[in-house]
Amino acid sequence: MASRNDLKKQKEKTSQALIQAALELCANEGYASLSLRSVARKAGIAPTSFYRHFREIDEMGVEMVAQAKVVLDAFLAQAQKKMSFPAIKNNDAPAKTVKSIESITRPFAETFISVIEKNSQLMHLFFQEKTGSSEALRDAIFDVTDQLTGVLTEELNRLCQENKNNLNDISLIAETMLTIVSACGLEMIVREDAKPKTITERTILKLNLLLQGALIHE
């Protein structure tokens, strides 16, 4: 017995099929080359039916960004569970300092890379179209990026306070951490010869340098 709710769910399912079709096309042709007809065709509906779900392609694009936001929020939540920042003393050996810093950077990078691998199409769209040609998408992506940077900044602050470590310019660090991992993530998606393991380790090294540079020795 179908109800109004069932109908809504059916419509939602078709919308999601459109988005999934769009993601697969994006992976090959890029967002800018999407056409309403190709998306509808891939999703198995008539071109005109597209309008029952979105007024135009960009409206679907913005919805895709919203779904990327969900994935990225989950990424940060998952990373937060694993990150720690053991107390660093002024006379600690460099190796010990690095180890403490890597308690942040390794979970951060590894969680991120794993999220990239599981959601490569969505993440590619997100980080690629940040500077793409659709203003609507750019704006949506910048908003989400700002929020992510904010959350990461808070988390870094919390980690510092927890064990009385000190870092300089925390919001700048958060921004740069995201820049570094997204650059590495994009490289991994786009280069078919990329080895995830190598890229992950190189990413961690880069993040380590950044945090070491920000560490204030009292």
Place this chain on the structure above:
Amino acid sequence: MASRNDLKKQKEKTSQALIQAALELCANEGYASLSLRSVARKAGIAPTSFYRHFREIDEMGVEMVAQAKVVLDAFLAQAQKKMSFPAIKNNDAPAKTVKSIESITRPFAETFISVIEKNSQLMHLFFQEKTGSSEALRDAIFDVTDQLTGVLTEELNRLCQENKNNLNDISLIAETMLTIVSACGLEMIVREDAKPKTITERTILKLNLLLQGALIHE
């Protein structure tokens, strides 16, 4: 009296007009939305004449990347003239260390931002299409990026040796420096509300953190 040379120059002029037209269209619509006809129209020639210069759009794209390489090589050459790395002693005050590091990062970032401002369309193309949908362009851009990273790595090595400073992971640093400035550059191009001065200073701070982290105190 026209010569064979004059003819070649005339052809070259038209090719450059096509590229210029393509860059202007890219700035609005993005590389993926370029069409042979729109480029020819903007350049003021018949659509069919396009084929006298390039076999397809991507062949022109690759030529555009080659021109970006010229600009970026010039950028590094210019930055090299201005960068220095005064000797850092183990017991130097942090402020003095930062000042020495900033003798690298400030000329580097300021030169880069100035190049971005003067060649925004070419640089946008270069850094945007690094992960774009055309494999030909991606490959060309990755080649150039690798070369740039190599040159910057050598230069950092030279700067270190000059005054007996020590940096860890120099090639990783070179790579990350380029990641950071290109991310900032793209943001500057794409955000109409961006203030070049603010972005430059933030970029320098980010680069400083990175180099501080790589500095080996003996």
Place this chain on the structure above:
DNA sequence: TGTACATCAGTGAACGCGCGTTCACTGATGTAC
């Protein structure tokens, strides 16, 4: 319970448009003799 009406996701025909590509052509210039 039955009947009349409302809602709404999905459809198929039709439109005008810009696209990439082909083709045979033009006309300016250079080259051979």
Place this chain on the structure above:
DNA sequence: TGTACATCAGTGAACGCGCGTTCACTGATGTAC
């Protein structure tokens, strides 16, 4: 010097195609009475 031929950047007509969008329609389901 003059003449015949070669080269080649640029042209305009024509093609078939996929595009976004409109429109009136269908048919399944929910709602009112």
